[in-house]
Amino acid sequence: xxxxxxxxxxxxxxxxxxxxxxxxxxxxxxxxxxxxxxxxxxxxxxxxxxxxxxxxxxxxxxxxxxxxxxxxxxxxxxxxxxxxxxxxxxxxxxxxxxxxxxxxxxxxxxxxxxxxxxxxxxxxxxxxxxxxxxxxxxxxxxxxxxxxxxxxxxxxxxxxxxxxxxxxxxxxxxxxxxxxxxxxxxxxxxxxxxxxxxxxxxxxxxxxxxxxxxxxxxxxxxxxxxxxxxxxxxxxxxxxxxxxxxxxxxxxxxxxxxxxxxxxxxxxxxxxxxxxxxxxxxxxxxxxxxxxxxxx
Amino acid sequence: xxxxxxxxxxxxxxxxxxxxxxxxxxxxxxxxxxxxxxxxxxxxxxxxxxxxxxxxxxxxxxxxxxxxxxxxxxxxxxxxxxxxxxxxxxxxxxxxxxxxxxxxxxxxxxxxxxxxxxxxxxxxxxxxxxxxxxxxxxxxxxxxxxxxxxxxxxxxxxxxxxxxxxxxxxxxxxxxxxxxxxxxxxxxxxxxxxxxxxxxxxxxxxxxxxxxxxxxxxxxxxxxxxxxxxxxxxxxxxxxxxxxxxxxxxxxxxxxxxxxxxxxxxxxxxxxxxxxxxxxxxxxxxxxxxxxxxxxxxxxxxxxxxxxxxxxxxxxxxxxxxxxxxxxxxxxxxxxxxxxxxxxxxxxxxxxxxxxxxxxxxxxxxxxxxxxxxxxxxxxxxxxxxxxxxxxxxxxxxxxxxxxxxxxxxxxxxxxxxxxxxxxxxxxxxxxxxxxxxxxxxxxxxxxxxxxxxxxxxxxxxxxxxxxxxxxxxxxxxxxxxxxxxxxxxxxxxxxxxxxxxxxxxxxxxxxxxxxxxxxxxxxxxxxxxxxxxxxxxxxxxxxxxxxxxxxxxxxxxxxxxxxxxxxxxxxxxxxxxxxxxxxxxxxxxxxxxxxxxxxxxxxxxxxxxxxxxxxxxxxxxxxxxxxxxxxxxxxxxxxxxxxxxxxxxxxx
Numbered sequence: 001x002x003x004x005x006x007x008x009x010x011x012x013x014x015x016x017x018x019x020x021x022x023x024x025x026x027x028x029x030x031x032x033x034x035x036x037x038x039x040x041x042x043x044x045x046x047x048x049x050x051x052x053x054x055x056x057x058x059x060x061x062x063x064x065x066x067x068x069x070x071x072x073x074x075x076x077x078x079x080x081x082x083x084x085x086x087x088x089x090x091x092x093x094x095x096x097x098x099x100x101x102x103x104x105x106x107x108x109x110x111x112x113x114x115x116x117x118x119x120x121x122x123x124x125x126x127x128x129x130x131x132x133x134x135x136x137x138x139x140x141x142x143x144x145x146x147x148x149x150x151x152x153x154x155x156x157x158x159x160x161x162x163x164x165x166x167x168x169x170x171x172x173x174x175x176x177x178x179x180x181x182x183x184x185x186x187x188x189x190x191x192x193x194x195x196x197x198x199x200x201x202x203x204x205x206x207x208x209x210x211x212x213x214x215x216x217x218x219x220x221x222x223x224x225x226x227x228x229x230x231x232x233x234x235x236x237x238x239x240x241x242x243x244x245x246x247x248x249x250x251x252x253x254x255x256x257x258x259x260x261x262x263x264x265x266x267x268x269x270x271x272x273x274x275x276x277x278x279x280x281x282x283x284x285x286x287x288x289x290x291x292x293x294x295x296x
Numbered sequence: 297x298x299x300x301x302x303x304x305x306x307x308x309x310x311x312x313x314x315x316x317x318x319x320x321x322x323x324x325x326x327x328x329x330x331x332x333x334x335x336x337x338x339x340x341x342x343x344x345x346x347x348x349x350x351x352x353x354x355x356x357x358x359x360x361x362x363x364x365x366x367x368x369x370x371x372x373x374x375x376x377x378x379x380x381x382x383x384x385x386x387x388x389x390x391x392x393x394x395x396x397x398x399x400x401x402x403x404x405x406x407x408x409x410x411x412x413x414x415x416x417x418x419x420x421x422x423x424x425x426x427x428x429x430x431x432x433x434x435x436x437x438x439x440x441x442x443x444x445x446x447x448x449x450x451x452x453x454x455x456x457x458x459x460x461x462x463x464x465x466x467x468x469x470x471x472x473x474x475x476x477x478x479x480x481x482x483x484x485x486x487x488x489x490x491x492x493x494x495x496x497x498x499x500x501x502x503x504x505x506x507x508x509x510x511x512x513x514x515x516x517x518x519x520x521x522x523x524x525x526x527x528x529x530x531x532x533x534x535x536x537x538x539x540x541x542x543x544x545x546x547x548x549x550x551x552x553x554x555x556x557x558x559x560x561x562x563x564x565x566x567x568x569x570x571x572x573x574x575x576x577x578x579x580x581x582x583x584x585x586x587x588x589x590x591x592x593x594x595x596x597x598x599x600x601x602x603x604x605x606x607x608x609x610x611x612x613x614x615x616x617x618x619x620x621x622x623x624x625x626x627x628x629x630x631x632x633x634x635x636x637x638x639x640x641x642x643x644x645x646x647x648x649x650x651x652x653x654x655x656x657x658x659x660x661x662x663x664x665x666x667x668x669x670x671x672x673x674x675x676x677x678x679x680x681x682x683x684x685x686x687x688x689x690x691x692x693x694x695x696x697x698x699x700x701x702x703x704x705x706x707x708x709x710x711x712x713x714x715x716x717x718x719x720x721x722x723x724x725x726x727x728x729x730x731x732x733x734x735x736x737x738x739x740x741x742x743x744x745x746x747x748x749x750x751x752x753x754x755x756x757x758x759x760x761x762x763x764x765x766x767x768x769x770x771x772x773x774x775x776x777x778x779x780x781x782x783x784x785x786x787x788x789x790x791x792x793x794x795x796x797x798x799x800x801x802x803x804x805x806x807x808x809x810x811x812x813x814x815x816x817x818x819x820x821x822x823x824x825x826x827x828x829x830x831x832x833x834x835x836x837x838x839x840x841x842x843x844x845x846x847x848x849x850x851x852x853x854x855x856x857x858x859x860x861x862x863x864x865x866x867x868x869x870x871x872x873x874x875x876x877x878x879x880x881x882x883x884x885x886x887x888x889x890x891x892x893x894x895x896x897x898x899x900x901x902x903x904x905x906x907x908x909x910x911x912x913x914x915x916x917x918x919x920x921x922x923x924x925x926x927x928x929x930x931x932x933x934x935x936x937x938x939x940x941x942x943x944x945x946x947x948x949x
Binding site: 049052053054055073074075077078080081082084086087088089090092093097100101102103104105106 | 298299301302303305306309310368371372373374375376378379380381382383384514515516
């Protein structure tokens with residue numbers, strides 16, 4: 001194993017007898033943005049917790065910055081910050097107490113600008129966490145996480161519950177952080193519209209395994225929606241389309257077209273039009289094949 | 297360290313209200329007397345401060361224990377802490393350290409102002425009260441760990457919680473068995489130690505579990521609960537196993553376990569009763585029958601120890617049959633036990649005799665198969681002689697004594713002793729019993745003798761010694777068999793009523809007179825300066841003075857070879873000495889310093905215990921014949937606390 005920000009091999013997590021996922025292998029290079037996708041309940045948060053050393057792996061190994069996530073958690077956390085799905089600090093805790101606590105436990109905690117940033121969000125040192133909205137809590141978590149100057153920032157669905165301006169602010173902050181400090185980001189999200197553009201690498205947890213783990217550009221490049229001029233064209237192209245790993249039968253839905261997972265522009269038959277897909281469309285196409293089939 | 301302080305500071309800041317509450321509570325003891333003017337203000341202050349301090353500390357411990365980790369686990373807040381570069385040890389120490397320390401500080405804040413500024417707390421009782429309550433406050437961390445466990449279990453609502461419930465039930469049964477065994481074997485002094493040790497094991501287990509809960513459970517309530525349930529169950533089972541094994545071990549001490557002898561008695565020419573502390577059993581004294589020739593040992597239940605509260609009556613027949621009192625488990629009624637010392641391995645047998653009141657006199661027949669007792673009547677007016685068969689306890693006959701023969705009774709200086717001026721009983725043979733009764737008669741006393749015939753159930757009047765005068769009833773000293781009595785003016789035979797020896801009347805310095813065999817009297821004299829002299833009547837010799845400054849003395853007995861054995865000593869500095877006084881010369885010979893006298897040992901020795909607890913058999917020449925127990929007790933060190941207590945009990949101060 002190396003000192004990559006995140007490295008996992010044959011990772012599996014179980015809750016009792018139920019295996020959430022298994023055989024997960026991933027590596028996140030320094031300075032990249034890794035976007036982990038998956039439907040609800042596929043185990044994104046469990047994977048994050050396992051990477052953070054909050055959950056023990058049933059098998060395999062997870063390492064953060066070269067340290068074992070479970071047994072060397074403290075050392076790993078020196079350079080890692082975490083923004084949870086729903087940040088909770090305790091209702092009576094004041095924001096100032098959190099800041100002082102982090103100053104005490106984080107040697108590199110940089111308070112510069114934190115107060116101003118929180119003030120801009122309407123949050124003061126004396127604000128009690130119980131009185132903050134979900135979005136405000138996320139902002140506090142993100143602000144304090146970034147003030148730790150981490151080499152790796154792990155965010156579990158950070159846009160959950162944020163309004164549009166807040167999502168925009170979050171995106172801007174992440175972009176600035178990425179540009180200034182080359183921080184590595186590991187994000188899970190359902191909000192591909194906001195965060196999809198940031199991704200260098202994309203992983204998709206599906207059916208208990210990491211079904212996709214590749215660069216965002218490659219992923220975008222190999223998925224296309226093919227539409228046919230008419231049924232005859234669809235029929236003529238069926239052999240070539242079949243070699244491009246269609247996610248649905250072209251003959252069965254020629255009018256809607258089909259999505260292929262191995263698009264080859266050189267082999268595009270006449271009468272067939274290829275249009276690119278958004279990340280969200282690719283994700284849906286990948287994880288909702290059964291639904292598609294059922295609907296068809 | 298910096299991180300630990302950060303965690304503690306964070307936790308303390310979350311609970312700062314507790315400090316404010318404790319500070320406010322500290323004023324309450326000073327305000328309460330304004331509302332309760334009927335009681336002394338100082339009493340109210342001390343009571344409120346001590347009780348309030350403990351209640352506040354325990355209350356806070358309960359709350360902080362439940363919320364130390366459990367509430368954050370349940371609310372999903374632990375992720376924030378585990379996402380920081382804090383080791384699980386630091387997190388555990390900071391969180392539980394704060395939760396454990398705050399109740400102590402809170403309780404102390406309530407207690408200390410009164411302890412420091414209330415003048416009444418300078419009294420010993422109040423100081424002790426404060427110290428005890430401070431100790432109770434210091435138990436708060438145990439409550440924190442217990443509350444943490446219960447808090448997590450209740451929040452998890454998991455089936456795992458059943459496990460500690462089952463194991464606790466199982467452990468309770470095991471402990472109940474151990475408790476019953478220890479009670480029935482008379483090792484109840486160890487029960488508080490065993491109980492607190494078991495609790496300490498559980499608390500230590502809970503403490504360890506709380507660490508494992510944090511390090512292994514981390515952010516998962518279910519996993520934390522599983523670890524706690526397993527850990528608590530294991531702790532409870534370990535504690536129960538410890539209690540079981542300790543109880544099993546404690547009730548079966550070997551003779552070699554004796555650290556020293558505290559009490560020894562001569563039951564028969566062959567058998568000695570030896571009792572003393574044993575290793576690893578603080579506060580508990582084991583009892584053994586020791587055979588002098590064979591050296592064989594029979595362990596007895598500790599409840600049969602002769603000096604225990606309900607075993608004070610302890611009697612041997614001439615034939616070597618002993619009977620003891622003991623308190624059966626779960627009953628306040630003492631039961632009489634009977635042992636045949638003529639067999640190879642004597643075993644105490646319960647007779648079923650459970651006198652509701654302590655007998656005034658007791659005597660075994662020469663065969664040991666009959667028991668005569670003088671017992672008070674239920675209405676406490678008259679007395680009754682009861683003859684029973686042993687070991688069955690069946691009553692052979694029972695007759696009320698004449699009201700005119702109500703004996704003189706007076707408590708001795710040793711309230712634990714058996715020195716009442718009561719009847720003397722003596723079996724003339726298996727069927728006839730001589731009853732000698734000292735009775736009040738005007739300004740003096742009368743000693744009346746009568747013979748009771750068991751078969752005919754009749755009393756045959758004997759002689760009377762009339763007009764005996766003594767300064768107080770305790771100076772009226774009957775020989776153990778009731779054959780002679782010493783009054784102020786002389787020694788008299790209770791059988792003939794004749795004066796055997798004339799003595800000078802009351803002397804200012806006289807200490808006491810003891811009747812000896814053959815119509816002689818041993819007279820002890822002591823000055824208030826501590827000089828002690830001894831004189832035997834009749835004798836032409838001048839009184840023999842014993843060396844050393846002695847304020848206490850005791851006559852042990854006359855050895856068959858014509859040597860008296862005696863002790864002198866200062867009660868409070870333990871410089872007790874054993875003296876042998878050969879009657880022909882009358883010159884006391886000091887055997888050793890630091891000897892507590894046991895009893896004369898037939899045919900011509902004495903059994904003694906030194907201050908180290910060594911049980912030694914001396915010959916009348918003052919030579920050691922045998923050391924039965926090597927004592928390792930000593931006064932003045934921690935191990936001697938029990939011995940000091942024991943001596944206090946024996947000597948009655």
